[in-house]
Amino acid sequence: MGDGRLIGRFRTRPAAPRSIAAHAVGGDRLLGLGLIASSVLLVVGWTAPIMTVKRLFLFGDELSVLQGLFVLADHGDLGLLAILTLFTIVFPIAKLILAFRLWRHGDVTEPRFERHLRRVETLGRWSMLDVFLVSLTVAAVEGSLIADIHLHWGLYVFTAAVILSMITFSRMTMIAARMAKGIYP
Numbered sequence: 001m002g003d004g005r006l007i008g009r010f011r012t013r014p015a016a017p018r019s020i021a022a023h024a025v026g027g028d029r030l031l032g033l034g035l036i037a038s039s040v041l042l043v044v045g046w047t048a049p050i051m052t053v054k055r056l057f058l059f060g061d062e063l064s065v066l067q068g069l070f071v072l073a074d075h076g077d078l079g080l081l082a083i084l085t086l087f088t089i090v091f092p093i094a095k096l097i098l099a100f101r102l103w104r105h106g107d108v109t110e111p112r113f114e115r116h117l118r119r120v121e122t123l124g125r126w127s128m129l130d131v132f133l134v135s136l137t138v139a140a141v142e143g144s145l146i147a148d149i150h151l152h153w154g155l156y157v158f159t160a161a162v163i164l165s166m167i168t169f170s171r172m173t174m175i176a177a178r179m180a181k182g183i184y185p
Helices: 026-047 065-074 078-105 111-126 129-142 153-181
Strands: 051-055 059-063 147-151
Touching: 026 065, 026 078, 026 153, 059 065, 065 078, 078 111, 078 153, 111 153
Parallel strands: none
Antiparallel strands: 051 059, 051 147
C-alpha cells in the first residue's frame, strides 16, 4: 500500500515505471498538472459568458458555450447540437483524459504508445472546430448592422484551455520521442 502518494485521504496510483511522468525532470514534472489545469479551464470556459449579442442596440443576450447548446436544443437544431456537442464537449474531454492516462500510465517503450499519441493528437485537431465556430459567429455578428457583439472573459478562459492543452501535449510528444530514442532525461 505504500507505493502511491497520499493526497488528502486518498492514495494515488504510482506512475507506470516507463511512463513520461516517471521520467520527467525539472519543469516537465508539471505536465500532468498542466493537463488538469487545462481541464478546469475548459469547464469554466464552457459555463462562463463568452459574448453578449445586442440586437438593434436595445436587447442583449449573454451567452456561454453551454447556453448556446441549450438554445440549439430549444430550437430543435438537433444535428448542429450533436455536432457541436461532439466537437466542443466530447472530443476535448476525451483528449485530456487520454493524454493524462498516457502521461501517467503509458509505457513509452510499447509499440502501441506512439499510435495512442497520434490518436490523442487527432482528437485535439477535431476539437478545434469549436474555436473556429466561435470565430465565425463573432465575424458574422460583427458584420451585421442590426447586432453588436461584446466578448467576455469566458472566451479567453476557453482559449487558454485550448492553448494550454496544446502546449502540454506537444511537450509530452517531444519527451516521448526522446525517451524512445534513449536521450531523455
